[in-house]
Amino acid sequence: MHGVGDVRFFDRLARLYDLVMPAADPVGLSDAFDLANVPVRRVLDVAGGSGRASLAIANRPDVERSIVVDVSAGMLDRAFDRGLAAIRGDARELPVGSDAVDAAMIVDALHHVPDRDAALAEMYRAIRPGGVAVIREFDPSHPLGRLLAVGESVLGMGSTFVARDELLAALKASGFDPVLLEEGFVYTAVGRVPTDVDDTDA
Template sequence: MHGDVGAFDRFAPVYDLVMPPARASKLRRGLAMATREVDRVVDVGGGPGRAIRRLDLPERIVVDAAPGMLRRARSHGLAAIAGDAGRLPLAAESVDAVLIVDALHHMAQVDAVISEAARVLRPGGVLVVREFNPATLRGRGLVAAEHLVGFGSVFFTPDELTRRVATAGLHPTVVERGFGYTVAGVRENEREK
């Protein structure tokens, strides 16, 4: 399930220099969908912590399969764990939120990744996915560019991703649409079922 890990491991030393910072306001809108306090957050496929560093949270963890990215995350003072997004090295119901920011399209077996996110969420917790819509003009260009450089990227529209999040047992909402979009999926509390 490692998708494009090798390329990102090689890219790690310069990643922070060439990638723009994540937009905290967009992440906060997704996190606001949680029905519980959000203290412990894991950034899956988070690389050097580009997204989670933008959030002031009590416990921030990066899970990534690329050793170079994990070293960069640790250099930013983040907890960093080597792991596969489809088999997260976290206990069930152990986090309040899972972020997957600009990374899901690089992950193999997306449904397993989303199911793992659902497994580790506490009741009332939220999965927040920031992705790119391949149905937009810019999205079609991005898909072509990623395939041209050799990435095995698979992109989903917001509605396609929403259906996958629902299949994993989370209550999905499209928080934002456009070229860059956000889908949030909340794990229901047992008493809400």
């Protein structure tokens, strides 16, 4: 699970979280899903909290189901209140079978996952060939990213931010074909799961 301090923080913040956090970017997430070689029908919203990212892709026509996975019961209560499918689970041991989804996303939350490599390996296991992992993160090499890292440390959180090039290398090491889709304070890295067969119409 997340570091205990982070889980307790989000449990306490759950009722206020959506008042202080902006909505997730539907255009950026949709552009990332467009890199998949299969229709993106089933999505895991990993460390998805209150479901910000799931709401952002709700109007994408090919998405049939997005499931929020998080360790914070308080945040999942907010997702349930919004009518979203949600299940309590750890990013390092996702509660789905292998090749079970077409995409998995971690939006603004990878820095709260204590074992990044384990989470990436689990995403690779869960996504079927041709699918994508989409990660939106804050770059600690950017001035605003450094400020955010200091702020979360002051709050007592166990955040571990990762710069874009390091994340791209980690995606590659996990078996993905990595692509940098957006860069800056907030960046988007996409990991494509290789496939030898074009099963776009599957």
